Amino acid sequence: MALVETNQLTKRFGERTVVDGVTLSVNAGEIFGFLGKNGAGKSTFINMLTGIIRPTSGTIRMFDGVGQPDDWKRRIGVLPDYSTFYDSLTALDHLRYLARVKGIRLSKKECERILEDVGLAEHAGRKAKTFSFGMKKKLGIAQALAGDPELLFLDEPTSGVDVESALQIQQLLLRLHKQGKTIFMTSHNLHEVEKICTRIAIMKAGKIASLGSLAELQAAHRSWRTVRVRHSQLAAEQKPELVAFAECIGRHLQWEEGRFSLQVDDDQNVAALVRALVQARVDIYGVHVEEPSLERIFLEE
Numbered sequence: 001m002a003l004v005e006t007n008q009l010t011k012r013f014g015e016r017t018v019v020d021g022v023t024l025s026v027n028a029g030e031i032f033g034f035l036g037k038n039g040a041g042k043s044t045f046i047n048m049l050t051g052i053i054r055p056t057s058g059t060i061r062m063f064d065g066v067g068q069p070d071d072w073k074r075r076i077g078v079l080p081d082y083s084t085f086y087d088s089l090t091a092l093d094h095l096r097y098l099a100r101v102k103g104i105r106l107s108k109k110e111c112e113r114i115l116e117d118v119g120l121a122e123h124a125g126r127k128a129k130t131f132s133f134g135m136k137k138k139l140g141i142a143q144a145l146a147g148d149p150e151l152l153f154l155d156e157p158t159s160g161v162d163v164e165s166a167l168q169i170q171q172l173l174l175r176l177h178k179q180g181k182t183i184f185m186t187s188h189n190l191h192e193v194e195k196i197c198t199r200i201a202i203m204k205a206g207k208i209a210s211l212g213s214l215a216e217l218q219a220a221h222r223s224w225r226t227v228r229v230r231h232s233q234l235a236a237e238q239k240p241e242l243v244a245f246a247e248c249i250g251r252h253l254q255w256e257e258g259r260f261s262l263q264v265d266d267d268q269n270v271a272a273l274v275r276a277l278v279q280a281r282v283d284i285y286g287v288h289v290e291e292p293s294l295e296r297i298f299l300e301e
């Protein structure tokens with residue numbers, strides 16, 4: 001079931017088209033990673049889906065067309081690209097306040113459970129002005145979870161937080177996913193996206209440049225796989241010839257003492273490389289072929 005479907009969704013600010021005719025659908029049960037360089041249009045896209053800004057043109061269909069736009073607000077939880085906190089309100093107050101704005105009931109016990117989920121249980125009664133950046137991020141996620149929404153829009157849920165907090169947030173997202181929640185998130189942490197997202201879109205200048213699971217993106221960019229070889233010592237006169245051969249069949253050659261890496265676009269070239277080394281009587285200690293990382297796909301997209 002598609003929880004989010006957009007058709008030719010477009011947003012212009014003045015003369016500038018920031019989201020350019022995006023047609024996309026996100027199904028129930030996905031952790032959908034929405035990537036793109038700064039200014040690609042990700043937040044603008046999310047802000048249209050969450051009703052913060054109005055599209056210039058195109059359509060949005062939520063929850064498979066079931067329910068009214070007023071209900072959608074209660075069925076989604078949002079961590080916006082910037083969150084506002086009130087210095088003199090505690091973490092608990094923030095959840096209660098958000099519940100009132102959303103028009104949902106939230107008991108103290110439920111608030112405490114949410115704060116526990118995000119790792120803020122001990123700080124429930126502390127005022128937000130005493131919170132670190134990472135704690136505020138967790139509080140923002142707690143607000144998104146208020147009312148047990150089935151669909152979460154999280155704009156950079158781990159940006160600016162320390163490694164330990166980022167891992168805790170990633171674990172939380174995986175737990176929420178296991179509980180059946182659908183998550184639409186942006187992130188600049190490609191390693192995190194590789195680890196937790198079930199499907200990925202890369203946005204470029206307002207359009208979707210790539211879309212699919214990590215395996216599908218890798219398959220579409222297979223020409224970028226990297227071969228790593230560990231080998232025995234080369235005689236001085238052997239190296240120029242082997243380097244010339246490697247550069248002829250691949251690219252981005254990096255050769256150090258006893259090991260090299262090369263990008264190739266065809267399995268035949270892996271075989272040719274190994275043959276060339278064997279013919280040169282070089283002992284091969286290891287050959288490892290790596291699929292392109294999301295970082296490489298992202299940079300070359």
Ligand SMILES: Nc1ncnc2c1ncn2[C@@H]1O[C@H](COP(=O)(O)OP(=O)(O)OP(=O)(O)O)[C@@H](O)[C@H]1O
Nearest residue numbers: 013014018036037038039040041042043044045081
């Ligand atoms: N209200 C606005 N008025 C004019 N321009 C805007 C407005 N909101 C966003 N923009 C512009 O739209 C472009 C896309 O912004 P957006 O915040 O959607 O990008 P993003 O992909 O989320 O970037 P980042 O990764 O930095 O958060 C930017 O150039 C931004 O300056």
